[in-house]
Amino acid sequence: MNGEKPYRLGQLLALCSVAALTPALRLLPGASAAIAGRGGWLSILLALPAAVAYGAFLWRFGQKRREGESLPALWQRAAGEKIGAVLLALCGLWLLFYAAFTLRDSAQRLIDTVYPHADRRLFILPLGLAAAFAGAGDARRLVRCAKLVLPLPVGAVALTLFFALPELHADNLLPIAGQPLLPLLEGTLPTLDVAALILVLLLFLSDGLTGEGGYRSVAARIALLGALMAALTAAVIGAFGHELTARLAQPYFSLVRNLVFFHSLERIEALLVALWIFSDFLLTAALLHVVRRCLTPLCGESAWLPAAVGAAALLTACLLAPEASAFARLSTRWVPAANAAVCLLLIPGVYVVGRLRKRL
């Protein structure tokens, strides 16, 4: 644990819940609607058993740690000291890229919804700097911050869902019975992608866990978040229809832009978009924190590593996909594919190698 202060599972789940909102909102309403049609919301629910099973596997992997052993040390025990360090570095580099991508995504969301003519670097630099500072510190600060922040975005989603009810049209959501099963199953992929990333984050940050708490709490949180995202996706598809939802870059915020609260308050999308900065910040900071841990076995403990990681994330984010179309391709094709490769091949691969070498 490198002398860091421990935290409870509830706090860590709060961090993962807030962090999940960023990739979930980027992918779920639009990609689920594009793949599964009007059953996009259902495919999120269908993905939950697989997400819970993957989480159970990672939890079991984490349980193989010996007393006082960190996850990087477990990897090195499983795959061999040098190969383990290289695989950890690979995983770290991917998470570093994902942190940069999250910064770019945050900027794109603000550009799409509130500041259409703004320079993306205007948003990337301050958020990236704040996240780099936070990521360089103790993980307990992040989890405590998440515990405080969690009610804000979740409450905002719940509030918008309530006020979106009059906008819903049953013919946009039904019938489901005649839907072919294959697109519904294919529509689970974006949800699994988001869940896999967040569960990997949970695995790495579980080094600092203390106190009681088993996997049942994690499974319950996956189910809760899945239900929330399914409701959000149903609201968006119910309001716009799956055809239009699939075309929109920020379907949830387009829905929020349409809402009128109590016949008087409207156009609060800027406020809601601003709330998502908490989620971007916590996800980026948590990823950078994990990246530092992943690179330590290869690079060694040094004072410059957090600064180098933060600088690399900022630089990558500034250079990443300057055009919106390139960002859209990256967001819907390459990043999910690469994430799937890391989460579903690399990490299980380390576990399998460890089992074959009888080190786990």
Add this chain to the structure above:
Amino acid sequence: MNGAFKRASLLLIYIIVGLCLGGCGLREQAREADGLLVVQTMGLDPDRRGVLLSLASAGGAAPDSPPVRLQSAGSSITAALEQIRAGANEEDLFCAHIGHLLIGEAAARQGIRPALDYVCRSGDLRLSVPLYILRDKSAQEAVLGVGDDSFGVCDALDSVDADLRSRGDGRCLSVADVLRDLERTGSALVCAVSLQPSAEEDQSAGAAERPETVVADGYAVLKDGALCGFLDREQAVGVGFLTGNTGLCELTVTDQAGLPVTLTLTGGSAALEPRWDDGGQLAALCVHVEAEALLAEGAAGDTEYDYLEMMLERALSERVRQVLQLSKQWEADFLGLEGRLERLSPRKMQALNPDFAARWPSLPLTVSVSARLTGTGDLEARP
């Protein structure tokens, strides 16, 4: 001490970063509310340069000031808007509260996809903005010409919107509704409006004529993004039943003496009954309409209510048939019948070959109507 200093430094950094996150500190985006001209209606017409854009506010920047009307042309909506911004040097245009998008008939015939895409891409406009197509006229005639110093096209369209909320012979459809229907069925209904003299007298000195206003005038039907025809207000009653939008509307029939009797439709519905052949293919479609009405005016003497109900059934049947026939003739499922049939028989509809769109123009139809007079006002009903 060291820890306290670190915490204070971090707090300072977060405050500075937090101030930058809003973006306002680094960009000159802040605008004074007093100087804003809140645009509420946008009109679009074709122009030799590309687009003729007309804008109107409900009132000027100052309280009780007359509506401001602006116009410019450009190669695109954005270019025309920039022209207007450059020309309207006294006030700052604020388009985030545009509440009506009005499209002239000529522009609608050319296609409204670019306008709808503009709304989708715009950071200012909402997808819930109601869309209107102006019959026989250009949008600029309405935006610039409707009203006087006391009211403008925004007030007139607000009135249309409020009026149609409770009525069954029209409906305001938003940009999102139209886009969704175009994506889903290739066709869509849009609220049609037309210009007519206002019922109010012009209060301004020396005004010889009554000012013009905008009134609801049935529906425009889009196919593949372009206008393909109009449905008048009488046919719009049929649309109301077939799309589940039955509200109040008046319908005049004749009694046994040939005198006009006005009935107010208060509700009803249309149920679809698909008929399937042995091969599981759609063989025919039966539409069963049920309607309720109040006797509003007329029917003096010995008129039997059964006779009025029969006349009402005949009138409704004619309207529903007309709408269905036009839908077949234009090969446009603007009524969303395929979606309704999918909800009734999802598996059979999935297995349709050829699909509904190909089968619809030649599909046999039957329409049956059952109407009831449920009230006669304060006059006692005759047995």
